[in-house]
Amino acid sequence: MPSIDDQLRTRMREAAPRPAGADDLVEHLGARKRRRAALRRVSSTGLVAIVLLASVGTFFALGRAFRTSPVPAVTPTPPIENLGLDFAICRVTSMPITVAGVSGNAYVFTRAIDGCPQPGEGARFLAADLNGDGVVETPPVKLDGCFPPVGCETFAAPDVNGDGTTEIAISNAGADGYGVWLFAVTSSPPAVEPITVVDPQRLGNVQTGALQFGWADVVGHAEGARCVSSPSGTTLAIFGYDKFGPRTEVRTATLRIDGATATVIAASNDRMPLAEAPVPGNEICGAPLHGSAASCPDATNAK
Amino acid sequence: MDEVELQEFLRERYPRLVGAVALVTGDAASAEDAVQEAIVRAWERTERGEQIVALDRWVAAVAMNLSRSRLRRLRVERLARPMLVPAPPVQPSADRIDVARALADLPRRQREVAVLRYLLDLSTEEIAEQMRTSEGTVKSQLFRARAHLAKALSLVEDTDEENSHAEYR
Numbered sequence: 001m002p003s004i005d006d007q008l009r010t011r012m013r014e015a016a017p018r019p020a021g022a023d024d025l026v027e028h029l030g031a032r033k034r035r036r037a038a039l040r041r042v043s044s045t046g047l048v049a050i051v052l053l054a055s056v057g058t059f060f061a062l063g064r065a066f067r068t069s070p071v072p073a074v075t076p077t078p079p080i081e082n083l084g085l086d087f088a089i090c091r092v093t094s095m096p097i098t099v100a101g102v103s104g105n106a107y108v109f110t111r112a113i114d115g116c117p118q119p120g121e122g123a124r125f126l127a128a129d130l131n132g133d134g135v136v137e138t139p140p141v142k143l144d145g146c147f148p149p150v151g152c153e154t155f156a157a158p159d160v161n162g163d164g165t166t167e168i169a170i171s172n173a174g175a176d177g178y179g180v181w182l183f184a185v186t187s188s189p190p191a192v193e194p195i196t197v198v199d200p201q202r203l204g205n206v207q208t209g210a211l212q213f214g215w216a217d218v219v220g221h222a223e224g225a226r227c228v229s230s231p232s233g234t235t236l237a238i239f240g241y242d243k244f245g246p247r248t249e250v251r252t253a254t255l256r257i258d259g260a261t262a263t264v265i266a267a268s269n270d271r272m273p274l275a276e277a278p279v280p281g282n283e284i285c286g287a288p289l290h291g292s293a294a295s296c297p298d299a300t301n302a303k
Numbered sequence: 304m305d306e307v308e309l310q311e312f313l314r315e316r317y318p319r320l321v322g323a324v325a326l327v328t329g330d331a332a333s334a335e336d337a338v339q340e341a342i343v344r345a346w347e348r349t350e351r352g353e354q355i356v357a358l359d360r361w362v363a364a365v366a367m368n369l370s371r372s373r374l375r376r377l378r379v380e381r382l383a384r385p386m387l388v389p390a391p392p393v394q395p396s397a398d399r400i401d402v403a404r405a406l407a408d409l410p411r412r413q414r415e416v417a418v419l420r421y422l423l424d425l426s427t428e429e430i431a432e433q434m435r436t437s438e439g440t441v442k443s444q445l446f447r448a449r450a451h452l453a454k455a456l457s458l459v460e461d462t463d464e465e466n467s468h469a470e471y472r
Contacts, residue, residue, distance in 0.1 A: 004460050005421070009424075012418065015403060025317070131344065139368060188355050188357075189364035190364065
């Protein structure tokens, strides 16, 4: 008698619905591919038209507002129910990404239940549209540690290891700066996953586990990250230091990132004049900061 | 992926992929649509020079993800409705109904694990990779799914120890 596994295999094969035989399936798929391409062109043209119309509208609206009319009341944005998800979403922030040379977008959004939760409240997710068609292909990843008043946002899309695929940086605004997490994105299978720090040589200066670092430049201290390129590849250096005198000690951990693993390959504590210490600005590894962080280092202005 | 490769893929893998997604979603029409959409995306990617390792697993993963989207399914059905030609009535066999019903009683992830294992012949390691979870989780879900399906379909375990080696171990 066959085993239960073999019986299940047989029964499932017999029970699986079969698609109707279609001799012209290749043609049908070809037509579908052409429709997708046309739709993308139409979407791009439509987006340009919308931006132009919105710009013209804003220009005239501002003109009127500055002449005589009172400021119109702001209407709350209704929840956006797209991206191909099967639940309503709101508070969407996005930024362009590139995965293996293909342009797409990363989205951070809140699950809308009976309306949109306040910023920093409710369940917040990250997902990626890998081909720019407006539908996310990766399963949404729930973001923890998003707190009011700003909550988690898309932060930047740097290519921190120079492999041609951007990593996704997500931030949460704190009192005087940002906490930043880094995620790896893959297209086969479509997924985003948190990058994890391992420190096999126990070099220190960075916590193991989910890769996170601060992004701040305020009275008393500064912290951030930058890419360092060398003939052996690009690495990510996370740094932090106090700002209490003309000299400081910069603590640095250097990470080599491969997929979703960041391996600590060096750590140092270097005394130097404060003026020579690295500073976090409004870009990371050449990628601009998005959302409220675009005005960095004025993080306290983030709303 | 050139046209010859595509035709071969459609001939060899397409029916089973559609069957797998249909068994998970319980909806053959939207399963076929999801698999076709996934194949078109794979086709576009290969034309852009991207290499897709294990095409059938990639298509299965994308199609399963797409089928999760109820909104997308509704939109596609609305668009496709005018183009649909009524299919000849087919009386599903009692066995097919039993299997579909037994699968429908399972939670989605257990259903997906069982179908990937028994219909698409994926290893527990491959299923874990596809579902972005650990192999241990896959094994425990497969254990539960197998127990439920065996009971619901009145399958009898072989008492011969050599043959009773369960694949979730």
